[in-house]
Amino acid sequence: MSSTDWREMAYESAYTEAYRSLERRRAEDPGFMPEDLKGVLKHLYLSDGSDWVGRGEVQELHMKGVIEAHEHFLLKWEQGIEARA
Numbered sequence: 783m784s785s786t787d788w789r790e791m792a793y794e795s796a797y798t799e800a801y802r803s804l805e806r807r808r809a810e811d812p813g814f815m816p817e818d819l820k821g822v823l824k825h826l827y828l829s830d831g832s833d834w835v836g837r838g839e840v841q842e843l844h845m846k847g848v849i850e851a852h853e854h855f856l857l858k859w860e861q862g863i864e865a866r867a
Contacts, residue, residue, distance in 0.1 A: 792840055796847030804855045819856050826852060 807814050826849050837845070 789839070789843055792843040793847045796844040797851045798847075800848040800851035801855060804852065808859075816856060816859055819852065819859070823849070823852050823856065 804819070826845070830845050830849060
């Protein structure tokens with residue numbers, strides 16, 4: 783394992799988990815709309831920006847993966863493309 787493999791694994795794990803969660807929510811909750819997802823993203827951006835104590839590299843990778851999964855899911859949803867990982 784290279785010195786960067788764990789970073790890729792941490793990011794991919796967070797991204798995949800978040801994306802699958804969004805897929806489940808969209809499939810199971812007919813009231814879940816793009817506006818709801820935009821609200822979650824707004825909150826995630828605020829949380830990401832308020833890292834005043836420092837969260838460390840693992841948490842940074844996790845946050846990046848979660849945010850990018852939400853962004854990708856929203857983009858696909860708004861484009862009318864079935865949102866899949």
